[in-house]
Amino acid sequence: MKLFSKEQIYAGDKITSEKQQISSTDLMERAGSQIFNWIDLRMQGAQVPIHVFCGIGNNGGDGLVLARQLILAGYNVNTFVVNCSDKRSKDFLVNYDRIKNVTKNWPTLLRCAEDFPVIQPEDIIVDAVFGIGLNRPVDECVKNLFIHFRTSKAFTLSIDIPSGLYTDKAVTDEDGVVHAGYTLSFASPKLVFFLPETAKYTVQWEVLDIGLDQEFLQTTQTEAQLIGKHEVLPNYIQRGKFSHKGEFGHALIIGGSYGKMGAVTLASKAALSAGAGLVTAYIPKCGYQILQTALPEAMVITDVNKEKITAIDFDITPTVIGFGIGIGTDEKTLKAFKSFLKSNKSPLVIDADGINMLAKKQDLLKLLPAETVLTPHPKELERLIGTWENDFNKLEKVKAFSNTYKVIVVIKGANSITVFDDTLYVNTTGNPGLATAGSGDTLTGIITGLIAQGYHPVVASIFGVYLHGKAADIAVENYGYQSLLASHIIDYLGEAFIDLFKEPEQQQVAQAEEEPQK
Template identity: 75%
Template sequence: MKIFSKEQIYEGDKLTAERQNITSTELMERAGTQIFNWMHMRMQGAQVPIHVFCGIGNNGGDGLVIARHLVTYGYNVKTYVVNCSDKRSKDFLVNYDRIKNVTKEWPTLLSCAEDFPEIHQDDIIVDAVFGIGLNRPVDGWVKALFMHFRNTKAFTLSIDVPSGLSTDKVPTDPDAVVWAGYTLSFASPKLVFFLPDTAKYTVQWEVLDIGLDQEFLYTTETEVDLIGKHEVLPMYIPREKFSHKGQFGHALIVGGTYGKIGAVTLASKAALSAGAGLISAYIPKCGYAILQTSFPEAMVITDENEALISNIDLKNVEPTVIGFGVGVGTNPKTVSAFEAFLKSNKTPLVVDADGINILSKKKTLLKLLPEATILTPHPKELERLIGKWKDDFDKLKKVKAFSKKHSTIVVIKGANTITVFQDKLYVNTTGNPGLATAGSGDVLTGIITGLISQGYNPLVAAIFGVYLHGKSADIAVEDFGYQSLIASHVINYLGETFIDLFKQPEQPPQEQEEQEERKKEDKK
């Protein structure tokens, strides 16, 4: 799914009006009606008090459309206009007149804190105050209104984006933003729904189709893509009946120190479970018996050093791809070995953990990385690599600049892991808090390495690997819960994850009802 910028959404609205020969007011009616239909399907006429707060721009116009339909269908609704400016949009004024035609109880004008209505915890708040176009600080009394919403503990439904939240920057004042329980977004979700600094402002989100021009939706290139099953399924490379292991490459994992051979074991198992034809592990001598015993499918090559990697000698192995860094440490001997290796290496590379820390300490090594090398840092490793950042948008800006400068693919690990290549962002939708456990990063490194081994190009391997890693954890967590999920479970459930790619999703009862309702309406 594409994540459109606010500028692209404005352009989409304009093109839709032109190509479908409709007015902006008609498009607003379509959007507001979709929100009402969503609410009506779930509420079925329930007389819960609904408070619709409308700004004086187009988001407020959407709110007035919603309120008018709620009134028409007999809901217990009160409408308020948040009078935060003297300027009103044209479409707001049109819908302000229209709501007057369906109720004698005209919208209440709010101009200060003394005007705030009483709202109870069991009520519903519809937030249609500001949309994506907000470009100025929120007035003090409007901020107090947003805090009033939050203090009531009432369920808050935001329209398009929680009011006060910009689509391209982090709020400086959390109290000047609506904290929504649910956000119904038009055309696409917003990037801010997935970033650590801003995701807290909406618990859940959903995209509503308001009939924007299809050519615009399909042909417009976006800076951000949202990655789910629909996006990764075309990436999958099926196997032919007469396939053999030689066709799926030879993955090599280089890493480990005394006491950290488990990291290499996890990465190696993950690479083979992700589909590599052959797997070798290059480790210190101390790990030989451990790896041969715990993972008999792996071939093992030992360094001349007993406790660490001091000389990466690959004369007797021709890997398709190399994963470096898991548990490897940053001993000066290991740093020297890595530098010597990089000077002669032409094989595709995945670098994780201490491999990234070595690059951070000795940044001259970055120029030796093969093109499209994949780096998979956790937040602290990323900070060492690119420096401190002011907020999530600054972080993304720095990572994009780093990716362009060094021709690397950077996987920013987190709740919504983001893969960055040049100026493009790929936001993952799988995974859960159970992945906050030792070894899960080693498993991700192994999965990505295993995919490259089979012939996936590095960018696809990173995107697909991140999806598989998170989805495997999502399936496993059903059996183990967040606290008891461990990295080995993620490997063990990779098979089910591949099978899941081809499963049709079960339709929730609510969606089945909506589908039946639409069929009835179509027949009418």
């Protein structure tokens, strides 16, 4: 799913009006009607007090359309206009007149805190104060209104975006942003719904189709894309009846040190479970029995050193190499890494201490093959690109880093973002159970295993992150967040693949069959 910028949404509105020969007022009516339909379907006429707070721009106009339709449908509605400026949009004024024609209970103008209505916890707040065009901090009165929303404990529904939240820059004052329980977003969700610092401003979101021009939606290229099942499924590589392991590549996993052989074991097993035809682990001698016992499906090559990797020398030709898990940053290991990079011709996936060594000796970055995949957690990313001021600054720095070295960067987190060629691929799978030791090692193995089979490194990164999160989503149903282990992610990877081909109805039936009889 494309994540459109505010400039693109404005352009889409204009193109839609021109091509469909409708006015901006008619488009606003369409948007407000969609919000009404969404609410009416769920409330079915229930007489819970609904407080609709409208700004004086187009977002407020959407709110007035909604309030008018709720009134006409017989709902218990109180409408308020947040009188924060003398400038009113044309379409706001049109709909202000229209609502006055259907009710004697005209919208109440709010000028200061003394005007704020009493809101009970069981009431509903509709936030239509500011839209995507906001570009300045809100004034004190509006900030106090948003605080009033929160202290009321009432359910808050935001239209398009929580008021006070910018689409393209960081929040400077949390009190100046509505904390929405749900956001109905027009045309596409907003990137800020998925960033660590701003995702908290809406608990849930849903996209409403307001009939923007289909050609515009389909042909417009966006900086960011939201990745779900429908986005990854077309990239799935089918296997033929007469396929054999030689067709699915040979992955080499290089890593491990004394006391950290579990990381290599997890990565190697994940690479095999992701579909690599062959996997070889290159490890220090101390891990030989561990790997051969824990993972009999993998082959093993050992370093001359017993406790750490000090030289990287092998006589195989791997399709792809996963490097860095559990390897440490000893000077001898770093020297071996540099020597390896100078002679390596295989695609690379680098994680953990591999990234730490690159951060320590940044001249090594120039030795990376184009489209090398880096999978840092936040602290490793900071070592690599330096500190950042906020999430937007972080994304800009990662894009610049990716472009400079022609690498793919997976920013791991609640919505992991894969960055390459100035494009952001925002993942939708995963849960807090992934915050566990070894989770990143499994992701490295999955991506490595996918590249081994012939997936392009960008596709492998996007697909691997999706599968990693989906396996955790399936596993957590049995284990819960606290008890989810990295090995469980691998155990459920097969179900994540199978889930790609399940229709929603099949998933519901399967879930119902698994539920115990009451």
